Amino acid sequence: MFSNEQINIDNLPTVDSVVFEPVSKTYLSILIINRVSVCIAICLALFSIKMVSSNNVISRYFWVFFFIVSFFFILNIIVTILGFSKRGYALRSQDIIYTKGLLVNNVTTVPFIRIQHIEISRSFIARKLNLATLNIYSAGNAGDDLSIKGLPFKVASKLNVHITNRLNE
Amino acid sequence: MNDFDFSCPSRQSAKGILVIFVFNTYKFIKKSITLLLLFAFSFFRKGTFFGFSTSYLIIILMAIGLFLLIKAFLSYLNFTFHISGNDFHLSTGILKKENITIPKSKIQNVYIKQNVLQQIINVVQVNVETAGDNSTEIEISAVKREKAMALKQELFCAKESDAEDKRQVDVFYQASLKKLLLEGASQNHIKSFFIILAFIGGLYANFKDFVERFSWQSYFGDWLNMNDHTFFKAILFNSAIIVVLIIVTFLLSLVKTMLLNYNLQVVDNNKTIEITKGLFNKVSLSLTPSRIQNIQIRTNRVKRYFGLYTMAFKQAMVAKKQQKHFYIIGLGKEEVDYLSQRLYTGFDNGLKKHRPENYYKRILLLKSIPLLVVGNGIAYQMFENWFWAVNLMVIPYLFLVFHWRFKKAFYTMDDRYLSIGSGSFIGTNLEMLEIHKIQSIDIEQSIFQKRKNIASLKICTASKVVTIPYIKHKKAQAIMDYLLFKVESQRLDWM
Numbered sequence: 194m195f196s197n198e199q200i201n202i203d204n205l206p207t208v209d210s211v212v213f214e215p216v217s218k219t220y221l222s223i224l225i226i227n228r229v230s231v232c233i234a235i236c237l238a239l240f241s242i243k244m245v246s247s248n249n250v251i252s253r254y255f256w257v258f259f260f261i262v263s264f265f266f267i268l269n270i271i272v273t274i275l276g277f278s279k280r281g282y283a284l285r286s287q288d289i290i291y292t293k294g295l296l297v298n299n300v301t302t303v304p305f306i307r308i309q310h311i312e313i314s315r316s317f318i319a320r321k322l323n324l325a326t327l328n329i330y331s332a333g334n335a336g337d338d339l340s341i342k343g344l345p346f347k348v349a350s351k352l353n354v355h356i357t358n359r360l361n362e
Numbered sequence: 363m364n365d366f367d368f369s370c371p372s373r374q375s376a377k378g379i380l381v382i383f384v385f386n387t388y389k390f391i392k393k394s395i396t397l398l399l400l401f402a403f404s405f406f407r408k409g410t411f412f413g414f415s416t417s418y419l420i421i422i423l424m425a426i427g428l429f430l431l432i433k434a435f436l437s438y439l440n441f442t443f444h445i446s447g448n449d450f451h452l453s454t455g456i457l458k459k460e461n462i463t464i465p466k467s468k469i470q471n472v473y474i475k476q477n478v479l480q481q482i483i484n485v486v487q488v489n490v491e492t493a494g495d496n497s498t499e500i501e502i503s504a505v506k507r508e509k510a511m512a513l514k515q516e517l518f519c520a521k522e523s524d525a526e527d528k529r530q531v532d533v534f535y536q537a538s539l540k541k542l543l544l545e546g547a548s549q550n551h552i553k554s555f556f557i558i559l560a561f562i563g564g565l566y567a568n569f570k571d572f573v574e575r576f577s578w579q580s581y582f583g584d585w586l587n588m589n590d591h592t593f594f595k596a597i598l599f600n601s602a603i604i605v606v607l608i609i610v611t612f613l614l615s616l617v618k619t620m621l622l623n624y625n626l627q628v629v630d631n632n633k634t635i636e637i638t639k640g641l642f643n644k645v646s647l648s649l650t651p652s653r654i655q656n657i658q659i660r661t662n663r664v665k666r667y668f669g670l671y672t673m674a675f676k677q678a679m680v681a682k683k684q685q686k687h688f689y690i691i692g693l694g695k696e697e698v699d700y701l702s703q704r705l706y707t708g709f710d711n712g713l714k715k716h717r718p719e720n721y722y723k724r725i726l727l728l729k730s731i732p733l734l735v736v737g738n739g740i741a742y743q744m745f746e747n748w749f750w751a752v753n754l755m756v757i758p759y760l761f762l763v764f765h766w767r768f769k770k771a772f773y774t775m776d777d778r779y780l781s782i783g784s785g786s787f788i789g790t791n792l793e794m795l796e797i798h799k800i801q802s803i804d805i806e807q808s809i810f811q812k813r814k815n816i817a818s819l820k821i822c823t824a825s826k827v828v829t830i831p832y833i834k835h836k837k838a839q840a841i842m843d844y845l846l847f848k849v850e851s852q853r854l855d856w857m
Contacts, residue, residue, distance in 0.1 A: 205843045287850040303802040304850050331801040332824040
């Protein structure tokens, strides 16, 4: 039966009223571990350059470099911790929404009918902590695929099944 | 309708051996160019090459040639294609066999082109593309033109190959020589100027040793050094170089435009729009309205004066190399309107234009600060105490750019189409898309924008991301809600 009623734009479902589901708190530890290991790697590199030869820019200004690295590391950690609460996802009946970012906040919505495929990926640490990443691929530009990081594995599987069922409808 | 039977596997034209051979040789030379140059260099300097004599070298080169020829022959033998039912099949590979199957319904493009060699031996190349990959899936390098046309018909238009095979085919647009010349002359030369400058700089850096070795410096160097003392003459010399470069740039743009768009022809079939163009590299491509994801209309100040517009079409994930052919230059206003109507039925040009917030101006201003600092820094290196004079030029320029950037930014929306205008002092762009082809939507808001309740809206289709910059957060959300509602309630296919 064909129908064509007028739609009141003010009554459309709005993204504004969505309550975002936070990602697992354990994921913060992965984020911190990642950043710490990057910082340690850079410091080790600096240190080994200083050890090997003392006659280059890095060795002469070793402490300057060291402080710059530490400064950005601390800044990074603070932003990460403060921004963690900004991470969240919401499942609606027609689409999935993901938000993240403290300094630059993004709210990305992908309608189910535009999803091409969906996968769960788990890094080594994520497996240990029982976390997972849900990757959602649309036909959009490669960089704009949605990946919800730090979901409890169970939740990720549930979402995976739910969305896959929606795709096959 | 056609005399060609595609149901049983067939090879390409036997001339394909030659095409493959030349392609492979070209690829081989391109890959090993540095190595070959090195060998040639050492050969000419020492007269021998690792102790090999000239005759040995000729034998080695001939062996490589023979190997490539045999390889071409084997590739030719092992390359067959056919159509069975609704699938296109291709098997290829000498040692590593490959079988490719593409359902007809997923083919997004059948693309016919002809380079100089192919023009001489009178064959065409057929590329078949789907939306799946960034590179061309299938390249059949030598097919007779009639066969290629039949194949294209079979693959592309099979869906509607009813009785109306020969529909009215009218040449909708043919670019005249005058239009092409005007187009070439009104390119953005500033951009190509800097590209050429960078190219020459790069060449010089690469061949610096070479140049010095041949002691050309002694010819030119003295002359240069002599003039170095007189500031005025140095400036004269530099401006002479720049004038020459500008003329070269101008001619290059002109020639490039002419070559790429020679004999540009747009044919309006019922279902598709066919574009043919090119002199040395003839290409012919079809646009299916349902496969177009974005349309862009470009012009600039000079072009608008002559009434010239360029229309570019974006499809999903087309190989970068091909993507750049999907445009028509030298269109007049009426033709642009006709084509937009033809592809986007009911597209309304007269909708209310919504503009970004004034915050956009402030962002542009902030962005100019680093530019000013760098500009002044460079100027200080060059002119020392007179460095501030640069600002007399730079500041008005920046002001013009920002003024027009802000002024030209707008978006319009109705229940089917979204269009976003942008531009700078010189260029003007209009980006159009169908709402039901949106893939995902993103609201972006920085911590500074949050205080002012400003956000940018990024709209992704399968071919690109367009941005509505710096509008009220509430508005961005309302647009997002509306677009999502449209996409999710219509449930239309995006290709």
